[in-house]
Amino acid sequence: MARSLKEEIVRRIFRNFLDVMILRFVHKEPMWGYRIIKLAELEYGVKIGHGTVYPLLNDLEKRGLLRSRKESKKGRLRKIYKITSKGLELLDTFNESIGE
Amino acid sequence: MARSLKEEIVRRIFRNFLDVMILRFVHKEPMWGYRIIKLAELEYGVKIGHGTVYPLLNDLEKRGLLRSRKESKKGRLRKIYKITSKGLELLDTFNESIGE
DNA sequence: TACAATATGTCACAGATGTGACATATCTCA
DNA sequence: TGAGATATGTCACATCTGTGACATATTGTA
Numbered sequence: 001m002a003r004s005l006k007e008e009i010v011r012r013i014f015r016n017f018l019d020v021m022i023l024r025f026v027h028k029e030p031m032w033g034y035r036i037i038k039l040a041e042l043e044y045g046v047k048i049g050h051g052t053v054y055p056l057l058n059d060l061e062k063r064g065l066l067r068s069r070k071e072s073k074k075g076r077l078r079k080i081y082k083i084t085s086k087g088l089e090l091l092d093t094f095n096e097s098i099g100e
Numbered sequence: 101m102a103r104s105l106k107e108e109i110v111r112r113i114f115r116n117f118l119d120v121m122i123l124r125f126v127h128k129e130p131m132w133g134y135r136i137i138k139l140a141e142l143e144y145g146v147k148i149g150h151g152t153v154y155p156l157l158n159d160l161e162k163r164g165l166l167r168s169r170k171e172s173k174k175g176r177l178r179k180i181y182k183i184t185s186k187g188l189e190l191l192d193t194f195n196e197s198i199g200e
Numbered sequence: 201t202a203c204a205a206t207a208t209g210t211c212a213c214a215g216a217t218g219t220g221a222c223a224t225a226t227c228t229c230a
Numbered sequence: 231t232g233a234g235a236t237a238t239g240t241c242a243c244a245t246c247t248g249t250g251a252c253a254t255a256t257t258g259t260a
Contacts, residue, residue: 016116097109
């Protein structure tokens, strides 16, 4: 069965601007990789491989767009990311540039 | 010298959503490939290879998003593209999906 | 006359990029 | 006790995609 135009476009946005979409998620509220993957599927119907997300999160932190703190919830390790001012700047520039 | 953040993002948008950017150009006013290339450089500072643009224009027409008519200006052939309702639908869906 | 600009077209190749597999560890529920 | 969910990490490989070269034709200008 054919995918709808809307689904197709949302997929493309996630594929090509996954960093921006992650910054948007984390901007709304600090969160960790696993949750981003689940939310992307729940809210947008987009499946993102964790092999794509985790290296990207590390890269975004290295570039200073995100900052993480480790949280250990009953022995289970989570890296909770917050957006930085540099990350906000990228988001703003993107939104401004993509505006119709 | 380092490229600015804005320039970097605009480049990425053109690289990944060249079809959408072309639809936006053509939506503003019907035009041909050569003009699109020149306008992208003038208005956005983005150089797009004509080897990217022409095959894409043909593809967009094949998919029914654009329609062209040939115009011969003093023996010089131009394919002038207009956006179709299907093209407008894609533009609208994209703008809606990318909205913050 | 010869070069630059206008105008479109094709295609091989290199470089970029996501996918999916392999890897590890804990918790919960049946 | 075993499976599924939570949680993160790495990396080889195949696939996708733009670049740049090759190709052609006309007009304007020096």
